[in-house]
Amino acid sequence: MTTTTPPTPPAPVELTHHSHLTGVFAPQREEVDVADLTVRGEIPTDLNGSYLRNGPNPRFDPIGSFVYPLDGDGMVHRISIADGRVSYSNRFVRTPMVLAEEAAGHAIWSGITDGYTPSADEVGPELAGTFRELPDINIVRHGGRLMAMAESDQPYLLDPATLATLAKTDCDGAMRVGSTAHPKIDPATGEMVLFNYSLEAPYLTWSTVAADGHTISGPTPVDGVDESVMIHDMALTSRYVVLFVCPLIFDLEAAMTGGSLLTWRPETGTRIALIPRDGGPVRWVQTDPFWVWHFANAFDGPNPEDGVIVDYVEWSYPGGFADEPRPATSALTRAIIRPDGKINRNTLSDNAFNMEFPRVDDRLLTRDHRRVATVAKGPHDTGDADSLWFYDLGAGTETFWSPGTAIGEPIYIPGADRDHWGAIGTDPADMRSYFYLLAADDPTAGPVATVDLPIRVPAGLHGAWLADPS
Numbered sequence: 467m468t469t470t471t472p473p474t475p476p477a478p479v480e481l482t483h484h485s486h487l488t489g490v491f492a493p494q495r496e497e498v499d500v501a502d503l504t505v506r507g508e509i510p511t512d513l514n515g516s517y518l519r520n521g522p523n524p525r526f527d528p529i530g531s532f533v534y535p536l537d538g539d540g541m542v543h544r545i546s547i548a549d550g551r552v553s554y555s556n557r558f559v560r561t562p563m564v565l566a567e568e569a570a571g572h573a574i575w576s577g578i579t580d581g582y583t584p585s586a587d588e589v590g591p592e593l594a595g596t597f598r599e600l601p602d603i604n605i606v607r608h609g610g611r612l613m614a615m616a617e618s619d620q621p622y623l624l625d626p627a628t629l630a631t632l633a634k635t636d637c638d639g640a641m642r643v644g645s646t647a648h649p650k651i652d653p654a655t656g657e658m659v660l661f662n663y664s665l666e667a668p669y670l671t672w673s674t675v676a677a678d679g680h681t682i683s684g685p686t687p688v689d690g691v692d693e694s695v696m697i698h699d700m701a702l703t704s705r706y707v708v709l710f711v712c713p714l715i716f717d718l719e720a721a722m723t724g725g726s727l728l729t730w731r732p733e734t735g736t737r738i739a740l741i742p743r744d745g746g747p748v749r750w751v752q753t754d755p756f757w758v759w760h761f762a763n764a765f766d767g768p769n770p771e772d773g774v775i776v777d778y779v780e781w782s783y784p785g786g787f788a789d790e791p792r793p794a795t796s797a798l799t800r801a802i803i804r805p806d807g808k809i810n811r812n813t814l815s816d817n818a819f820n821m822e823f824p825r826v827d828d829r830l831l832t833r834d835h836r837r838v839a840t841v842a843k844g845p846h847d848t849g850d851a852d853s854l855w856f857y858d859l860g861a862g863t864e865t866f867w868s869p870g871t872a873i874g875e876p877i878y879i880p881g882a883d884r885d886h887w888g889a890i891g892t893d894p895a896d897m898r899s900y901f902y903l904l905a906a907d908d909p910t911a912g913p914v915a916t917v918d919l920p921i922r923v924p925a926g927l928h929g930a931w932l933a934d935p936s
Contacts, residue, residue, distance in 0.1 A: 473582060473583075473585065475529055475530075475574070475576070475582065475584070476529045476530030476531070476576045476580055476582055477529065477530070478527055478528070478529050478573075479527065479528045479529060479530065479531065479532050479577075481527060484532060486532065486534035486535075487524075487528070487532060489894060490872040490892045490894055490897070490922075490924065490925040491534070491924055491925050491926070492897075492922075492924060493523050493524050493525075493527075493538075493924060494523055494541060494556070494921060494922055494923065494924050495525070496921055497555075497556055497557055497558065498554070498555065498556065498920055498921055499553075499554075499555040500553060500554050500555070500920040501551075501553040502551055502552075502553065503552045503553060503554060503917050503918060503919065503920065504917070504918040505552060505915050505916070505917050505918075506913075506915065506916045506918075507903075507913055507914050507915035507916055508550070508914065508915055509547060509550045509551070509552060509903065509915045509917075510550070510881055510883065510884060510886075510914070511549060511550045512881045512882035512883045512884075513547050513879060513881050513886070514547060514548050514549070514933070514934045515546075515547060515879075515931060515932050515933040515934045516544050516545065516546045516547070516931075516932050516934075517544070517545045517547075517877055517879070517888055517901070517929055517930075517931050517932075518542055518543070518544050518605045518929055518930055518932060519542070519543045519605065519874070519875075519890065519923075519927075519928065519929030520540055520541070520542050520543075520559075520601075520602060520603060520604055520605045520614055520615070520927060520928060520929065521535075521538075521540070521541060521543075521602060521603075521924060521925075521926045521927040521928075522534060522535050522536075522537060522538025522539070522540070522600075522602045522603075522924075522926065522927065523538055523539055523540065523541035523558070523602065523924055524537070524538050524539055524573070525539045525558055525564050525567055525568065525573075526567055526571075526572050526573040527572075527573060528573055528576070528577060529573045529575075529576050529577075530576030530577045530579075530580035530582055531576065531577035531579050531580050532577050533577055533578065533579055534926075535602075535603070535926060535927055536578055536600070536617060537577045537578055537598075537600070538600065538602050539558060539559065539561070539563075539564050539598075539600075539602055540558065540559030540561075540600070540601045540602035540603075540614050540622075541556060541557070541558050541559070541602070541924075542556065542557055542559060542605060542614060542624065542629050543555075543556045543890075543923050543929075544556065544629060545888075545890075545901050545917065545919075548934070552901070552917050554919055554920055554921075555629060556629075556921070556923075557624075557628075557629040557630065557631075558631075559601050559602065559614045559622050559624070559631050560630075560631040561598075561599040561601065561622065561631070561634075562592075562593055562599070563575050563593070563596070563598045563599055566589050566593060574588060574589060575596075575597065575598035576598075578597060578598065578600070578727075579727050583595045583596060583597060584596075599616065599619060599622075599634075600616050600617060600619065601614040601615060601616040601619070601621055601622045602614070602616070602927075603615050603616060603617055603647035603927055603928060604647040604648060604927065604928040604929075604930075605624075605928070605929060605930050606621070606649060606651075606658075606930060607626075607930065607932050608649075608651055608658045608675065608677075608679070609637075609658070609675060609676070609677065609678055609679025609680075610678075610679050611623055611635065611637065611679060612624045612625075612626045613635065613637075614631075615645065615646075615647040615648075615649075616644075616645075616647060617646060617647055617698070618644050618645075618646055618662055618663055618664070619644045619645075620634050620635060620636055620637075620641050620644055620645065621634070621635060621637070621641070621645065622634055622635070623635050637675060637679075637681070638675065638679060638680050638681040639681045639684050640658075640660065640673035640674070640675045640681040640683075640684060640685070641660065641662070641673065641685075642684060642685055643662055643664060643671060643685045644662045644664070645660045645661070645662050645673075646660070646661060646662055646663065646697065646698065646699070646700070647698070647928065648698065648699040648700060648760075648761075648928075649661075649700075650700060650701070650702035650831060650832075651828070651831065652702060652704070652831065652832050653828070653829050653830070653831055653832070653833075654704065654832065654833075655677065656676070656677025656678075657674055657675065657676060657677060657682065658674070658675040659672065659673070659674050659675075659700075659702050659707055659743070660672065660673050660674075660675070660700075661673075661688075661697070661700050661707065661709060662685065663694060663695060663696060663697050664694065665694045665716055665718065666694075667692075668685075668687035668688075668691075669691045669692065669693060669694050669695065670687070670688040670691040670695070670697070670709070670711075671685035671686055671687055671688065672685070672686055672688060672707050672709075672741060673685050673686065674743070683745070686745075688709065688739060688741060688748060689747070689748050690737075690739070690748060690750055691711065693715060693716075694715065694716040695711055695712070695713075695714065695715055695716070696714045696715075696716065696728060696787075697709060697710065697711060697712070698758075698759050698760070699758065699759060699760045699761050700761065701761040701763065701764035701774075701776050701778070702764060702831065702832055703764050703765050703766045703774050703832050704743075704765075704766055704832050704833075705742060705743060705744075705766050705770075705774075706740045706741060706742060706743060706764075706766070706774055707739075707740075707741040707743060708738065708739070708740060708741075708761075708764050708774060708776055708803070709738070709739040709741065710736060710737075710738050710758045710778075711736065711737040711738070711739060712736045712755070712756065712757045712758060712784070713730060713731040713732055713733075713734045713735065713736065713755055714728055714729070714730055714731075714757065714784050714787060714788075715728065715729050715730075715731055716728060716729075717729040726787075726789075728784075728787045730783055730784060730787060730788030730789070730790070732755035732783065733755075734755070735752055735753060735754060735755050736752075736753050736754065736755050736756055736757075737750055737751065737752055737753075738750070738751040738752075738753065738801075738803055738809070740773070740774065740803065740805060749805050749807075750807075751803050751804075751807050751808075751809050752807070753809050753811070755783070756780050756781060756782060756783070757780075757781040757782070757783050757784040757794075758778050758779065758780060758781065759779065759781065759784075759822060760778065760779055760822060760823060760824055761776065761777070761778040761824070762777040762778060762779075762798075762824035762825065762826050762835065762838045763776075763777055763826045763830065763831055763832075763835045763838075764776040764777070764832070765832055765833050765834050765835070766832075767802075770805070771804065771805065771806070772802075772804065773802060773803045773804035773805050774802075774803050775800060775801070775802055775803075775834075776800070776801045776802075776803060777798070777799070777800050777814070777824065777835070777838060777859075778798075778799055778801070778824065779796050779797070779798055779799065779821050779822055779824050779840065780796065780797055780798075780799035780811070780813075781794050781795065781796045782794050782795045782796075795816070796816075796820060796821045796822065797813045797814070797815065797816035797821065798813070798814040798815040798816075798821060798824065798838065798840060798857060799811055799812065799813055799814060800812050800814055800859075814857065814859065815855070815857060815864050817864065818840065818842030818843065818844070818853070818855050818866070819842055819843035819844075820842060820843050820851060821840050821841070821842040821855070822840065822841055822842070822851070823840060823841045823874075823875035823876070823928075824838050824839070824840045825838070825839050825840075825875065825876050825877060825878060826838055826839075826878065827878040827880065827885070828878060828930075828931075829880065835859075836858065836859055836860045837856070837857065837858055837859070837906075838856075838857045838859065839854060839855065839856050839857070839876040839878070839887055839909075840854070840855045840857075840876070841853070841854060841855075841873055841874065841875060841876065841889075842855050842866075844866060844868045851872060851873060851874075851925075852868055852869075852870070852871065852872060852873060853866045853867065853868040853873065854866060854867050854868075854869075854873055854876055854887070854889060854904075854909065856887075856909050856910065865909070865910045866910065867904065867909055867910045867912065869891050869900075869902060869913075870893070871891030871892055871893045871894070871900065872891060872892050872893075872894055872925055873889055873890075873891040873902075874889050874890045874891065874923075874925060874926065875889065875926075875927070875928060875929060876888070876889045877889065877929055877930070877931050878906065878931065879903070879931045880931075880933070884905060884906070884907070885905075885906035885907070886903050886904060886905055886906050886914070887903075887904045887906055887909050888901060888902065888903050888904070888931070889901070889902050889904075890902075890919070890923050892922060892923060892924075892925060897922050898918070898919075898922065899919040899921070899922045899923040900916050900917060900918060900919060901916070901917040901919060902915075902916055902917075903915040903916075903917070
């Protein structure tokens with residue numbers, strides 16, 4: 467009788483030397499429900515809803531490696547506002563991996579770049595050989611579903627009342643092969659459009675889900691993509707799905723021999739796909755190499771030959787995912803992409819350092835948005851992303867507000883009387899977290915209200931404002 471020795475688990479990650487497992491990024495293991503939080507200033511009584519934010523938060527100290535933001539278990543934070551009062555709650559997204567590790571009392575699955583998988587002796591036959599599921603990037607509500615979104619996988623449904631994890635979902639087949647964390651919802655139609663990249667053919671697909679949650683079109687291959695490419699976000703107009711195919715390529719052969727899973731190939735340039743939402747043929751536009759994590763918004767030009775206008779944060783290359791001797795730089799950029807293959811890329815602002823997380827009023831997705839907010843380091847560069855930057859693209863102005871904390875992604879919060887921007891910040895000195903509410907028409911005046919959160923909220927990643935049904 468032949469026996470096999472189970473693989474040896476990797477060694478624990480050295481937390482004290484990992485920049486994304488310490489300080490404002492350190493994991494939060496406590497789950498709480500706290501009502502009537504302390505508010506300095508005044509919460510407008512016309513604001514009623516919840517700000518939900520997801521982010522990588524390992525349930526136990528990780529083993530093997532930890533690559534931010536791709537590794538980590540999901541933790542969803544909810545700040546609820548009603549009648550001028552504020553409450554907070556948070557929950558882990560409890561995948562089968564999290565449940566198994568909670569039963570064991572320690573991490574079992576390694577980081578995604580290690581290639582280690584647990585044996586049946588350790589986790590049972592159903593989970594043996596699996597990799598950690600990572601619904602830890604974003605949170606989306608659509609078609610009656612509240613979903614914790616992963617990077618190129620199916621999301622997990624959450625109970626809207628309790629945030630309890632319910633089940634994995636394929637979203638009526640639209641996410642049969644998975645979805646990236648940034649689907650886009652068209653406010654005019656209520657449709658949700660999503661895309662997914664895969665390590666196997668078809669390497670890139672897109673789908674559309676109706677406002678009521680049923681699938682209009684399932685995973686549709688994007689013609690012209692013949693290798694696996696990482697694409698984190700997308701843009702959407704009333705006519706087009708817009709995908710920037712930057713040259714960050716998955717290299718499984720290199721990863722199997724100890725090399726990097728992702729390879730930057732600038733010699734191939736960046737290609738942009740204009741995919742007609744009505745099912746017409748894909749139109750490709752070729753340009754110089756650059757990288758995009760996140761888009762602010764996109765909209766169609768006034769005439770079909772004008773193509774589309776896309777606002778996004780453009781990076782010179784993808785930082786730690788590329789072997790380059792120079793630092794990666796970023797800038798708020800507008801691209802005008804024409805169906806005839808011509809493209810103009812114009813820098814709107816490069817005054818901020820390490821700019822990211824561009825957001826607009828989500829009610830204006832697919833339409834001209836005028837205003838954009840981002841996170842960045844301020845002129846004094848404290849080491850963390852410490853400022854919110856606000857751009858009025860119509861007036862050509864930019865302003866910023868620095869709260870003295872490490873600040874997170876801004877979110878636009880519409881109100882019956884006045885709109886606001888919201889964001890979570892953490893003081894790196896005492897590790898206390900706050901929720902800031904800024905008037906949208908004068909954000910640099912400082913918060914109209916600052917909410918003391920009951921526990922520290924780890925820095926990153928994405929969230930959504932969910933207004934209460936009227």
